[in-house]
Amino acid sequence: MEQNAETRRMLPDSEAQPKRKEDRPLKVAPPSKKKTNKRFARGLIYTALTLLAIVCFIPFLMMIVNATRTNGEIMAGFSLLPGTALAENYATLSEYINIWNGFKNSLIISVSVTVLSGYFSALTAYGFTFYNFKGKNAMFIFMLVMMMVPAQLGLIGFYEISKTLGILDTFIPLIVPAIATPFTVFFIRQYTQATLHISLIEAARIDGASELRIFHTIALPMMMPAIATMSIFTFIGSWNNYLMPLVLLFSPEKYTLPVLMGFLKGSQVAENLGSLYLGIAISVVPIMIAFLFLSKYIVSSISAGAVKE
Amino acid sequence: MKKLDRYGYLFIAPFWVVFLTFSIYPVLLTLYYSFTNYTGSPGEEVVGFANYARLLTDTYFIEAFFNTIKIWGINFVLQIGVALLLALIFSDLRLKLKGLSFFRSFFYLPNLITISSVALLFGILLDWQHGSLNMVLMKIGLISDPINWLAEPVTAQLSVSLILTWMWFGHSFIIVMAGVSGISTDYFEAAHIDGANRWQMFTKVTLPLLKPILLYIMITSLIGGLQLFDLPMLITDGIGSPDGSLNTMVLYLYNQAFKYNNYGYASAVAYGLFLITLIFSAIVFKGMFRNERTAQKKGA
Numbered sequence: 001m002e003q004n005a006e007t008r009r010m011l012p013d014s015e016a017q018p019k020r021k022e023d024r025p026l027k028v029a030p031p032s033k034k035k036t037n038k039r040f041a042r043g044l045i046y047t048a049l050t051l052l053a054i055v056c057f058i059p060f061l062m063m064i065v066n067a068t069r070t071n072g073e074i075m076a077g078f079s080l081l082p083g084t085a086l087a088e089n090y091a092t093l094s095e096y097i098n099i100w101n102g103f104k105n106s107l108i109i110s111v112s113v114t115v116l117s118g119y120f121s122a123l124t125a126y127g128f129t130f131y132n133f134k135g136k137n138a139m140f141i142f143m144l145v146m147m148m149v150p151a152q153l154g155l156i157g158f159y160e161i162s163k164t165l166g167i168l169d170t171f172i173p174l175i176v177p178a179i180a181t182p183f184t185v186f187f188i189r190q191y192t193q194a195t196l197h198i199s200l201i202e203a204a205r206i207d208g209a210s211e212l213r214i215f216h217t218i219a220l221p222m223m224m225p226a227i228a229t230m231s232i233f234t235f236i237g238s239w240n241n242y243l244m245p246l247v248l249l250f251s252p253e254k255y256t257l258p259v260l261m262g263f264l265k266g267s268q269v270a271e272n273l274g275s276l277y278l279g280i281a282i283s284v285v286p287i288m289i290a291f292l293f294l295s296k297y298i299v300s301s302i303s304a305g306a307v308k309e
Numbered sequence: 310m311k312k313l314d315r316y317g318y319l320f321i322a323p324f325w326v327v328f329l330t331f332s333i334y335p336v337l338l339t340l341y342y343s344f345t346n347y348t349g350s351p352g353e354e355v356v357g358f359a360n361y362a363r364l365l366t367d368t369y370f371i372e373a374f375f376n377t378i379k380i381w382g383i384n385f386v387l388q389i390g391v392a393l394l395l396a397l398i399f400s401d402l403r404l405k406l407k408g409l410s411f412f413r414s415f416f417y418l419p420n421l422i423t424i425s426s427v428a429l430l431f432g433i434l435l436d437w438q439h440g441s442l443n444m445v446l447m448k449i450g451l452i453s454d455p456i457n458w459l460a461e462p463v464t465a466q467l468s469v470s471l472i473l474t475w476m477w478f479g480h481s482f483i484i485v486m487a488g489v490s491g492i493s494t495d496y497f498e499a500a501h502i503d504g505a506n507r508w509q510m511f512t513k514v515t516l517p518l519l520k521p522i523l524l525y526i527m528i529t530s531l532i533g534g535l536q537l538f539d540l541p542m543l544i545t546d547g548i549g550s551p552d553g554s555l556n557t558m559v560l561y562l563y564n565q566a567f568k569y570n571n572y573g574y575a576s577a578v579a580y581g582l583f584l585i586t587l588i589f590s591a592i593v594f595k596g597m598f599r600n601e602r603t604a605q606k607k608g609a
Contacts, residue, residue, distance in 0.1 A: 038403070045398055045406065053415035056475070062441050063430055078444035120323055127320025136317065143328075149336060150536055152559055153583045156566055156576050157335030173331070180328035181326055212317045220390045240423045243559075247567060258425040262543055267428055273433060276403075283426045291421050295414040298421075302480065303487030 018122060060284065065279035074273045089274040099282050102260035109171055109245075109256060110238040113178040117234045118227045126219050128185070129192050130201060130284045147182040152243075159247055170251045178238075184230045191226035192219070221242045232294070238289075251280035257283050343576035353573065360577035368576060369553070369560060374585065376549075377557045379533030380466050380541075382492055384473035389526065392481035397511055400489045413486070416479030428543035431472050435544075453491065459545055462554030469540055470556060479487070481526050488522035516596065524597050526588055529573075535586050560581050 057205055066074050069083030128140055162173040179226065196219060204214045243260040249255055255263060268276050291298070343360055347353035349497025364370055395416070397407055419427070419439040434441050435458040458464045492515065500510050516523075541555035548564060562582065566575035 042404060042406070045404065049395075049398075049408075049412050053412055056415050056418055056479070059430055059434060062434060067439070075439045078441045078448065078598055092398075099359070120327075120359075124321050124324040127317045131317025131320070132315045133314050133317040139321070141324075145331060147326075149332075150532065150586060152536055152562065153579050154332060154335030154339050155562070156580060157338030158573050159329065159566075160338055160342075160572075161330070171310065177327060177331040180324045182328075185324065195472065205313075211313065211319075215320070230434060233397055240425075242425050243563070258423050258539075261423065261429050263426040265543060273439065276429070276433060280426050280430050284422050284430075287421055287423070288418070288489075291414070291418065295417070296410070299417065299483055301412070302483045 020256065024081075054265040058214045060288070061276050063281050063284065066274060067281040069274055071272045071274050074277075080095045085274055085276075086278070089272070089278045092182070092272050092275040093269055093279050096267050097260060097264060097279070099257075099260065099279055102257045103252060103282075103286075104240055104254055105171075109174050110235050112171075112175045114231050114235045116175065117178040117181045117184055117299050118231050119190055120179040120183050121230070122220055122223050122227055123215065125188035125192055125223070126215050128189055129196075130198060130219075144186065155243070155247065160292040162248060168248060169254065171254070174238075174245060174256075178234070181234070184234065187230055188223055188226045192223055196222050228297075229304055232298055232301050260291075312488075315388055320602075322469050339576045339579055342573050345573045347573040349570045349572055356573070360574050361581070362561070363574065364538050364577050364581050369556065370558070370581070373549070374560045374563045376466065376554060377537055378537060380470050380473070380537060380555075381531070383467070383470040384477070385527070385534065387470070387474040388478045388481050388530070391478040392485045392526075395478075395482045395506075396485040396489050397487060397515070400515075402508070409486075413479070413483060416482055418479070419476045420480045424539040425543050427472065427476065428540045429466070431468070432459070432544045432587055435468060460551050462552045465545070465554050469544065472540060472544075473534075473537075477530070482524060482529075484526055485519065488519050492518050495553045520597065524593070527593055531589055531593065532586055533561075535582065535589070558585075 006191040027262055061080065062078075065080055065082050067089060069079070069087040070088065073079075073083055073085070128136065151276065158173070159168075162168050167173050200218060201214055209217070240258060241256075242262070245256045245259045246262065249259060252260075252263065264270065264276065264279050269279060342353070344355055344357060345353040346356050346359075366454070370513065398404065399406055433439075434447060435443075437443065437455055437457040437460065440458075442457075443452070446452045447455065457461045492591060496514050496518070500514050505513065505584050536559050537557045538559040541549065541557050542560050542563070545551065545555055547560075548568075549560060558578070559582065562575050562578045
């Protein structure tokens with residue numbers, strides 16, 4: 001609406017308008033003017049959208065730029081021109097932490113979690129969809145109810161059972177629980193019910209294939225789109241998880257990237273801002289690059305997850 | 310067939326073994342601890358409802374509750390407002406905007422970054438003396454003296470809210486946009502013929518039809534927001550400074566358990582948090598459905 005008012009204000013200058021008021025309505029309608037009006041509005045909207053996109057990106061840009069500048073330069077003032085201290089900052093950073101080790105740990109955990117969660121959720125969803133056994137519905141409803149329970153509720157008990165089992169300070173309590181991911185089971189089951197018909201499975205049974213083999217060769221490939229959708233979230237969730245590894249891991253060489261970032265803050269690296277920025281940049285840039293290639297899938301996954309029901 | 314149905318148990322067995330061990334059992338164990346004075350070493354005593362009584366009068370927990378609500382609330386209003394505005398602009402057929410997927414990717418980008426990295430990044434960008442934000446603001450003349458964003462309770466909470474908005478508006482936008490594009494254009498055309506303007510179309514057609522989607526966003530955002538932890542923990546000293554203003558419920562739970570070894574009391578905090586989440590979700594659901602009923606009555 002603002003832009004309308006502005007265009008109207010501009011009109012008297014750009015074109016000689018009749019002074020008499022009753023003549024004006026005749027002049028309002030011509031299509032050419034409507035077009036300029038619309039073009040103006042669009043230009044304004046594009047500018048606003050670009051500004052918003054810049055706001056989204058500029059903290060990362062500052063991070064990358066500052067990662068190449070010395071501590072003194074960063075303290076002296078703000079600049080968007082890269083400096084020359086990248087190697088120096090990296091050397092300082094490496095003195096205190098091994099960031100690539102954190103990277104490796106995060107990758108091992110996230111990939112294992114994604115694979116386990118995808119495979120076992122599909123297995124469970126298949127069991128719930130194609131067999132009729134006693135207590136099936138009760139079990140499914142119980143699972144749905146437990147889906148609402150936040151992870152923090154069992155945090156202390158989870159820590160205690162890990163202690164009892166002697167798996168504290170290992171990756172096991174971070175990876176194995178992924179076998180039971182109720183929401184993924186639920187999502188894959190919904191998908192399977194809609195896309196995979198029982199007749200296909202019965203046909204394979206007549207051909208003499210075993211139940212597990214049918215699952216692996218026929219059902220699993222057909223469930224793949226649903227598994228892939230959930231896998232993106234599982235991976236991102238695991239990669240970004242901070243609380244669990246913070247509670248369960250004690251040895252610095254086992255720290256995941258998020259925990260290492262927290263560790264970085266309290267360490268002496270924090271005194272050299274350039275190195276600190278570089279550490280953050282190393283944790284962020286690979287995700288940004290991956291996003292560049294995957295953004296389309298991620299966006300459609302988010303939409304699918306929400307609009308499904 | 311009956312014989313084959315036994316395979317069902319085989320397929321769901323791994324799930325249940327792990328689920329019972331790592332989800333159900335910990336939840337029940339935490340419930341038990343919440344009635345004890347457990348401090349991490351065996352030999353705890355059952356103390357009845359003492360922990361819960363303490364919770365109700367614990368000013369730190371109550372403060373943490375209000376902090377969490379405040380930080381989440383400001384963020385949610387801004388986030389959903391921006392998301393709706395963007396969806397409105399991009400779905401306007403007369404504007405015919407291009408570049409939706411390009412902008413959408415940029416808007417979503419902040420959501421993908423590890424929160425601990427975001428916290429660390431903003432911790433130094435917002436730094437009082439050497440932070441880039443103050444430097445930029447002073448350079449363009451918006452402020453004359455540096456603002457100590459993270460030292461004052463009000464600006465610290467506002468900073469965290471705005472960072473959350475920055476992180477989440479793209480996510481909400483994608484979901485709202487998916488909802489909007491699911492609405493049949495017939496509705497808009499009909500409204501257009503009836504002479505509705507843009508605002509009327511938005512409030513009378515788009516919003517009511519988006520209600521289920523908005524409910525989904527609100528519930529998921531609320532549940533996530535009540536569990537706010539990483540950002541407040543890492544952006545200041547980890548115990549909620551300045552002045553306890555960034556002390557959230559989960560941060561309090563974490564510190565009680567793993568910093569002060571008050572496992573029993575921390576378990577009660579966990580159940581308190583769970584109850585609060587349930588109550589809030591119920592209120593949101595009820596509010597949404599009551600609106601629907603009154604709307605139907607008016608219509609009839």
